[in-house]
Amino acid sequence: MDLSETLEEEEFRHRLRAWLREVLPTLPPEPAATDWPGRRAYDRAWQRALHDAGYAGLHWPADAGGRGATPTQHLIFLEETEQAGAPYVGANFVGLLHAGPTIAAEGTAEQRSRWLPPILRGDEIWCQGFSEPEAGSDLAALRTRAVRDGDSYAVTGSKLWTSHAEVADWCELLVRTDPAASRHRGLSWLAMPMDAPGVTVRPLRTLAGSTEFAEVFLDDVRVPVTHRLGAENDGWRVTMVTLSFERGTAFAGEVVACRRTLTRLARAARENGRWDDAVLRRRLGRLNAEFSALWRLTRWNVSEAEHAPHSGRGGVPGTAGSVFKLRYSHARQELYEAAAEVLGPDSLDGGREWTADRLSSLSYTIAAGTSQIQRNIVAERVLGLPKAR
Amino acid sequence: MDFRLTGDQRALQAGMRELLAARFPRERLRALVDGDARTAARPGRELWTALGDAGLFALRLPERDGGAGLGLPEAVLLFEEAGRALLPGPLATTHLAAGLVPGAAEGRRIVTGLDRPGVVAHLAGADAVLLLDGATARALTPGEGNGPDALGATPLRSVDPATPLHRVRDFPPPLGGSSLEVTADASRLHREATLLTAAQQLGSARRTVEMAVEHARHRFQFGRPVGAFQAVQHLCADMHVRAELARVSVYAASVTGDPAEIAGAKLLADSAAIRNASDCLQVYGGLGFTWEVDVHLHLKRAWIHAGEWQSVAEGEEFLANMLLMSGPSETPSDVLAGGLGGDNVAL
Numbered sequence: 239m240d241l242s243e244t245l246e247e248e249e250f251r252h253r254l255r256a257w258l259r260e261v262l263p264t265l266p267p268e269p270a271a272t273d274w275p276g277r278r279a280y281d282r283a284w285q286r287a288l289h290d291a292g293y294a295g296l297h298w299p300a301d302a303g304g305r306g307a308t309p310t311q312h313l314i315f316l317e318e319t320e321q322a323g324a325p326y327v328g329a330n331f332v333g334l335l336h337a338g339p340t341i342a343a344e345g346t347a348e349q350r351s352r353w354l355p356p357i358l359r360g361d362e363i364w365c366q367g368f369s370e371p372e373a374g375s376d377l378a379a380l381r382t383r384a385v386r387d388g389d390s391y392a393v394t395g396s397k398l399w400t401s402h403a404e405v406a407d408w409c410e411l412l413v414r415t416d417p418a419a420s421r422h423r424g425l426s427w428l429a430m431p432m433d434a435p436g437v438t439v440r441p442l443r444t445l446a447g448s449t450e451f452a453e454v455f456l457d458d459v460r461v462p463v464t465h466r467l468g469a470e471n472d473g474w475r476v477t478m479v480t481l482s483f484e485r486g487t488a489f490a491g492e493v494v495a496c497r498r499t500l501t502r503l504a505r506a507a508r509e510n511g512r513w514d515d516a517v518l519r520r521r522l523g524r525l526n527a528e529f530s531a532l533w534r535l536t537r538w539n540v541s542e543a544e545h546a547p548h549s550g551r552g553g554v555p556g557t558a559g560s561v562f563k564l565r566y567s568h569a570r571q572e573l574y575e576a577a578a579e580v581l582g583p584d585s586l587d588g589g590r591e592w593t594a595d596r597l598s599s600l601s602y603t604i605a606a607g608t609s610q611i612q613r614n615i616v617a618e619r620v621l622g623l624p625k626a627r
Numbered sequence: 628m629d630f631r632l633t634g635d636q637r638a639l640q641a642g643m644r645e646l647l648a649a650r651f652p653r654e655r656l657r658a659l660v661d662g663d664a665r666t667a668a669r670p671g672r673e674l675w676t677a678l679g680d681a682g683l684f685a686l687r688l689p690e691r692d693g694g695a696g697l698g699l700p701e702a703v704l705l706f707e708e709a710g711r712a713l714l715p716g717p718l719a720t721t722h723l724a725a726g727l728v729p730g731a732a733e734g735r736r737i738v739t740g741l742d743r744p745g746v747v748a749h750l751a752g753a754d755a756v757l758l759l760d761g762a763t764a765r766a767l768t769p770g771e772g773n774g775p776d777a778l779g780a781t782p783l784r785s786v787d788p789a790t791p792l793h794r795v796r797d798f799p800p801p802l803g804g805s806s807l808e809v810t811a812d813a814s815r816l817h818r819e820a821t822l823l824t825a826a827q828q829l830g831s832a833r834r835t836v837e838m839a840v841e842h843a844r845h846r847f848q849f850g851r852p853v854g855a856f857q858a859v860q861h862l863c864a865d866m867h868v869r870a871e872l873a874r875v876s877v878y879a880a881s882v883t884g885d886p887a888e889i890a891g892a893k894l895l896a897d898s899a900a901i902r903n904a905s906d907c908l909q910v911y912g913g914l915g916f917t918w919e920v921d922v923h924l925h926l927k928r929a930w931i932h933a934g935e936w937q938s939v940a941e942g943e944e945f946l947a948n949m950l951l952m953s954g955p956s957e958t959p960s961d962v963l964a965g966g967l968g969g970d971n972v973a974l
């Protein structure tokens with residue numbers, strides 16, 4: 239058990255910190271949450287800056303454009319950028335945190351060189367087209383059909399809850415290529431250009447009032463066969479790789495942000511007198527323990543990923559991500575519940591950033607696999623309980 | 628950075644599990660619990676010296692003083708095993724007394740301890756008492772009437788049949804001549820006692836997850852194992868999550884020794900031990916409510932440990948105050964303007 243940093247890790251941290259101190263004050267003001275073109279431009283520019291400074295795809299494999307950094311260095315990157323208040327990964331989330339790593343782990347040399355450099359440079363934005371009206375938690379029930387026609391697929395169907403679809407250039411799309419096969423067997427993972435003829439994006443309004451996600455209709459969309467990742471009908475396995483990245487360290491930086499938020503909340507409570515309420519104070523104290531534990535859990539998981547003998551294939555994280563995601567998503571909601579108590583009547587002011595954050599925290603127990611699904615995974619795959627039903 | 632256990636640490640952990648399986652098998656726990664209350668009041672001398680011989684108490688003493696020269700992470704792993712097996716006795720205080728109270732390191736002296744008037748465990752069977760109430764630690768040792776009797780304690784009927792308790796109303800005056808000052812750093816001992824107790828809670832919390840899963844796989848109702856019911860699965864999953872967060876907290880605190888991390892580790896381990904034992908009881912159904920199944924022993928021991936060194940309320944208050952002391956150095960008005968996000972914050 240060792241939590242000390244190597245000389246190399248320390249140097250990495252200091253270099254990054256110095257760079258952030260230099261570059262952050264030069265950034266333009268953040269665009270409004272509703273300004274999608276503005277957000278796209280802002281997120282791309284930030285990724286470009288990271289890329290040019292050598293901080294893009296840090297721990298990706300070298301043949302995927304990675305920088306040869308260890309997962310620990312990547313964690314330091316997430317920690318330092320969050321602590322310095324650097325921009326959030328934003329629209330680059332899917333590309334950097336799960337589509338990209340999946341392509342790095344499963345793609346051919348041509349696929350890696352086609353898609354990964356633009357992701358790392360922030361040139362191309364990706365979205366995730368997995369869920370459908372009839373396929374949410376039960377992803378393998380998806381119906382979107384891809385029919386082979388020469389050297390392309392003709393794709394027809396619809397996707398739902400596709401985050402950032404409005405601003406995306408590419409979509410990691412899960413489709414059914416063999417309707418005769420059993421549910422999990424007939425699926426394939428495709429990279430679909432969002433500007434292909436037949437793609438229609440209809441933005442959906444979230445409970446926060448914004449249009450974070452959309453419905454995507456696909457009407458005879460042509461996708462070249464060369465855009466398929468992995469073998470035909472092997473999409474379920476590829477998808478499991480994607481989902482494990484999504485539940486792996488994708489949220490690690492946010493834990494650091496939550497710890498900062500908690501500190502500010504305590505100060506605000508002291509300022510407005512709510513600190514005198516022992517019940518509220520104690521809730522904040524417990525959250526302090528919870529978020530440091532989540533940060534330690536991230537470190538544990540990264541150590542496992544870094545040193546596990548089977549981490550060769552792009553360091554695909556294991557089921558430990560489910561334990562983290564389960565606790566983190568609830569802790570985040572508890573944090574904003576406590577924030578509402580600190581704010582009192584002001585928590586009803588929809589114009590506040592806190593209110594927006596409180597509303598968005600409600601999605602955490604649903605997106606990327608609901609809490610119930612994570613509990614199923616922990617019960618059956620981690621604890622070895624018999625399959626339900 | 629590699630947070631995982633080293634090979635040596637895993638070997639140490641396995642060695643302790645083996646030792647306990649041989650020296651303190653379940654039958655011994657049951658004999659204590661099912662036997663006469665008076666015999667239960669005395670942790671066996673022979674077990675204690677076996678633990679001493681195995682190095683549990685001298686673990687962190689330098690090798691030249693007969694110790695193993697190991698650190699808190701190793702101690703935490705051994706105490707986790709002790710908690711898992713519900714090994715009774717004042718383990719943490721005897722471990723801390725090694726090098727301070729003669730005979731403690733070898734397991735020849737049993738040393739209990741407390742930090743305030745209240746309850747103290749295993750007083751009647753102890754040879755010495757560590758008092759961690761002030762800046763300096765004191766030990767009440769036998770001879771000259773300074774032994775445990777000097778506390779004027781009265782026995783109470785302990786809820787945990789394997790942990791006899793006494794109520795202590797007053798402490799001897801700090802500067803009285805009747806006790807021996809053993810070290811100037813009582814706060815360090817206090818933190819370590821807190822962490823080692825958290826480690827025992829962790830062991831119990833992880834054990835009750837295993838027990839619940841075991842039972843859920845083998846108990847059939849409605850033609851299937853009860854573990855195939857989602858309501859039961861989700862109880863077990865939440866138990867596992869609690870135990871995992873407690874585990875990484877306890878391990879991290881043992882590495883950093885940071886007071887806030889130790890406080891957090893105790894807080895999460897206390898909750899994990901108590902709630903996991905309660906959920907385990909639920910998974911066992913009616914059997915869980917019986918004397919003969921060990922679930923209640925985990926719950927009762929967890930209650931006792933939760934009151935030792937740092938209560939839940941104290942941990943939460945301490946960690947709340949740490950929030951005001953750490954973090955970005957903004958002035959309060961910055962916090963309101965930035966953190967609360969509004970244009971004109973009227974707080």
Ligand SMILES: Cc1cc2nc3c(=O)[nH]c(=O)nc-3n(C[C@H](O)[C@H](O)[C@H](O)COP(=O)(O)OP(=O)(O)OC[C@H]3O[C@@H](n4cnc5c(N)ncnc54)[C@H](O)[C@@H]3O)c2cc1C
Pocket residue numbers: 365366367368369370373374375376398399400401402450451601604605606607608609610611614857
């Ligand atoms: C903000 C947000 C962003 C999203 N972004 C994307 C995206 O970019 N791309 C994408 O593909 N998807 C996205 N999703 C979709 C998300 O993955 C699904 O919402 C999620 O998987 C749940 O599916 P569902 O909404 O159909 O709910 P359902 O599956 O219908 O679930 C309804 C309820 O039933 C419970 N339930 C379902 N099955 C079980 C079971 N087996 N055991 C116990 N309980 C069960 C669920 O936990 C839930 O409480 C996003 C969702 C949100 C909220």
